[in-house]
Amino acid sequence: MFKNKGNFLLLTLLILVTALTACTQPTNTTKTETKPTATNSRLDTVKTRGKLICGVNGQLPGFSFVDQNGQYSGMDVDICKAVAAALFDDPTKVEYRNLSAQERFTAVQSGEVDLLARNTTWTISRDTSVGMEFAPTTFYDGQGIMATKASGVKSLDDLSNKSVCVQSGTTTELNLTDQMRKLGLSYIPVVFDDADAIYAAYQEGRCDAATSDRSQLVARRAILPNPGDHVVLDMVLSKEPLAPMVVNGDSPWFDTVKWVTFSLIQAEEFGINSKNLATFTNTEDPSIRRFLGLEGQLGTDMGLPNDFTARIIKHVGNYGEIYDRNIGKPFQLERGPNKLWTEGGLLYSPPFR
């Protein structure tokens, strides 16, 4: 195998040295911070680091994915960008970490990510026993049902003895079973492990209806051969408020994320967006002046730049712009509950004063 034995000896030695040096590599670590205290918040850590580390899904249409240019994009990604814009006036100062469903909470607890924006449903157990702190809901999702128009399915009662494609091991499967049991109806579940498989089967007509989160159903309906032949029913089987979250017990950092989220909503309520922001610099409206940091010191008091809201709007836009860019336009999904409270939706920001 080797031309001379000295060569072989040398190679073995070198490989051993390689192994040893490589094994010492794990000491090449990034210093992370000690437990947050009143004086040592993650807010300061992020500011000193000059970069936000954001945990995302990375594989969910409309929420977070890598676009053709290799840039992260989506609704959740825009929340990360908004926080970075508020702190650094630069939405690109974010490092994204793809997190699996299993490791997402650990990653927050262990301080590996500063912020988790990973289509996570706000539930009581996650907020309390898992030790998370949820910022305001950024997307009100809910489980829905898609059926062909030809099948004539209009409500859950029509699904009696029909087959429904559903993803295994998810809350969607359990929710459907619960609802049908409540109505005393039987149905035939057609269970798949993978989202792609569900819609492939639905497309082939192997089931009369498919159930999943409404945002997903609408996204999938758009790419069916004849989207007009399918309908996503109006009823909602479950509540899925998706919200960004941070670790428990770090008020300054939690406040930052919370009010960055609120400012997106408030900006839309004021009618300020990334295009008309400049026209508001001379406004006389005191509440808008306070909001944009032209007056008072709402931002400085919480350890942020005083004009943090203006920075967010400049780089990321208001909630409506984010929604249209990521969900509304690509998937033609109506805002529904994600409208402002003034328009009959659920989005409501406490006053900025």
Next chain:
Amino acid sequence: MLENIGINWIKKNLFNTWYNSILTIISVIFISWLGSGLLTWIFTTADWTVLKDNIKLFFVGTYPVKLLWRIYLSLAIITILGGISWGIISSKTNLFNKQNLIIIFSISITSIIISLPLGRQTGITLLGLLITIISSGIIGQKYLSKVSFFTKWLSLIWVITFFLVTGLIEGGLFLEPVKIDNFSGLLLTLFIAIISIVICFPLGILLALGRQSKLPIIRWLSIGYIEIIRALPLIGILFMAQVMLPLILPPEVRPDRVIRAICGLIIFASAYLAENIRGGLQAIPKGQTEAAKALGLNTPLMLTLIILPQAIKAVIPAIVGQFISLFKDTSLLAIVGLIDLLGISQSILANPKFIGKYAEVYLFIALIYWIFCYTMSLASKKVENN
């Protein structure tokens, strides 16, 4: 004449008995049914723009565009060195024997064909690599094989290149560093696979020797390690490394996610490798050891000069098999949230523009995995024959 040979071959191999004839006909019907379906899909239904638009993502993921030259440079270095080594190894034989010509021909055809779905640039890159490897092969055979420096130190040059290329891709010193955690796509898959293979090999040898050791503590420890790790599923070890480790370690110590994944793979693969190598060690006749001792060699010399070269040669197929499965196992990292080739594919499929194009994407990455695995098994065949 040629026609007759063809007909004779068919008669002899496909229609020699009545039951073979029936089998042939059934197989032909089945294959053509399957094949025509596949071909129709490939040429009509499938939408290959998803590959063309994301070709950079598949290969280098989110690697900064302005630093892409480093990837190209690394690729060129490896190709040239590979070509030279090929030339030197086959210095006494014909560089362009039948088998090699077939490979070269099929690669050039492929590079033309893939230009259609993947864009011209990919085809040109592949063709350029092929030309580089051939020309450096010729240079290697004609000139460098006569320079004793190259023939003697070829393996050393490879080791240096390994460090050079990793340094080039990662950056550091005077180059702008790229965080390992930000590697993705095929680049990450290769990075993890190569580093794991390079490190788990010597570890496997040490463990195999440890298992055969006469010192009881070393022997027990080795046996314990090998048997415990072999009893665990790989995905479990990877989850341990990604999810549990950060909770156990003190908060100041936070290894990169990629490093954690590599450690997980090494821990797993070295145990299996140790068993493969032990098979080789046990195949060495006792006389070899006794003869080495009679010559007055001490244990390290005996192992490195006599025992290990023979033992490893005996189990090359098993070792390469282990490496191939290690390479494929890196796709499990997509489950624990790393963006390897499979992970980046799933991310691409989440782009609203490409939802539902999973068949095209998965077929493409399957092809990439196949190319790498088949190359490895071809290379092992070559090493065995020498």
